[in-house]
Amino acid sequence: RKTAPMADDIRARKGGTPLVSLTAYTTPMAQAMDAHCDFVLVGDSVGMVLHGLPSTLGVTMEMMILHGRAVARGLCRAMMVIDMPFGSYEEGPEQAFRNAARLMAETGAGAVKLEGGATMADTIRFLVARGIPVMGHVGLTPQSVNTLGGYRVQGRDARAEAVLADAGAVADAGAFAVVLEKVPQALADRITAQVPIPTIGIGASAGCDGQILVVDDMLGIFTAFKPKFVKRYADLGAQAEEAIAAYAEDVRARRFPAEEHVFASQAPTPGASDG
Numbered sequence: 001r002k003t004a005p006m007a008d009d010i011r012a013r014k015g016g017t018p019l020v021s022l023t024a025y026t027t028p029m030a031q032a033m034d035a036h037c038d039f040v041l042v043g044d045s046v047g048m049v050l051h052g053l054p055s056t057l058g059v060t061m062e063m064m065i066l067h068g069r070a071v072a073r074g075l076c077r078a079m080m081v082i083d084m085p086f087g088s089y090e091e092g093p094e095q096a097f098r099n100a101a102r103l104m105a106e107t108g109a110g111a112v113k114l115e116g117g118a119t120m121a122d123t124i125r126f127l128v129a130r131g132i133p134v135m136g137h138v139g140l141t142p143q144s145v146n147t148l149g150g151y152r153v154q155g156r157d158a159r160a161e162a163v164l165a166d167a168g169a170v171a172d173a174g175a176f177a178v179v180l181e182k183v184p185q186a187l188a189d190r191i192t193a194q195v196p197i198p199t200i201g202i203g204a205s206a207g208c209d210g211q212i213l214v215v216d217d218m219l220g221i222f223t224a225f226k227p228k229f230v231k232r233y234a235d236l237g238a239q240a241e242e243a244i245a246a247y248a249e250d251v252r253a254r255r256f257p258a259e260e261h262v263f264a265s266q267a268p269t270p271g272a273s274d275g
């Protein structure tokens with residue numbers, strides 16, 4: 001990991017060209033986005049999109065570390081941020097530090113992300129003071145789905161002030177950026193104007209200082225449901241199924257393997273390749 005931007009470089013992009021970000025969980029996908037993204041998030045969405053879990057609550061430190069190590073091997077240019085999984089930081093600053101330090105040490109991530117606003121301010125301050133850059137995450141915080149009553153838009157009407165206060169608290173505590181998830185566009189624009197750190201929108205506003213999407217959503221690989229805020233840039237899940245169906249037909253018809261996929265009894269002449 002040579003030239004990757006650091007948390008301070010990301011923070012300095014406030015108000016500039018929008019920051020580009022996606023989630024990644026594997027080496028090949030990290031390689032595909034390395035040249036195009038400012039930072040890559042090893043999101044706890046991995047539990048839902050790769051492991052078939054019903055929510056992010058069942059994601060463990062071990063899962064985050066395994067996927068974090070895979071992603072790190074695919075990046076040399078983009079910064080890597082890793083999510084703290086549910087249950088690994090909410091008890092208090094010391095628990096959070098212990099697990100954040102482990103995530104960074106064992107994966108090579110340059111920062112952690114954790115969910116929560118004012119409630120998490122003391123924890124964020126504690127981590128930042130001890131060498132751990134923190135990205136905040138306010139608005140819809142999926143690890144709190146059971147107390148939020150579902151994956152609804154956050155901060156409508158009178159509740160806008162609480163989301164604004166959360167973003168402000170995270171910034172005051174020293175976070176270098178903050179994800180705004182599933183909040184009204186006008187509120188996202190207000191928060192972006194008022195907080196001094198980059199806002200990273202997902203279901204927020206094109207006026208945010210950056211955008212993030214779950215890569216399997218935007219590539220059409222994860223299709224169990226599609227949030228309104230997802231734009232599908234490809235339909236790879238359907239393409240994969242077509243390819244698999246074609247393979248199955250070929251095998252049943254003995255069309256595969258063909259001549260070019262099989263080996264002769266005699267060794268090829270010297271210099272020729274045998275694959």
Ligand code: KIV
Nearest residue numbers: 023043044045179214
């Ligand atoms: O886990 C995740 O994918 C996330 C982003 C969508 C912000 O937290």
Ligand code: NA
Nearest residue numbers: 043044045083
């Ligand atoms: Na997440």
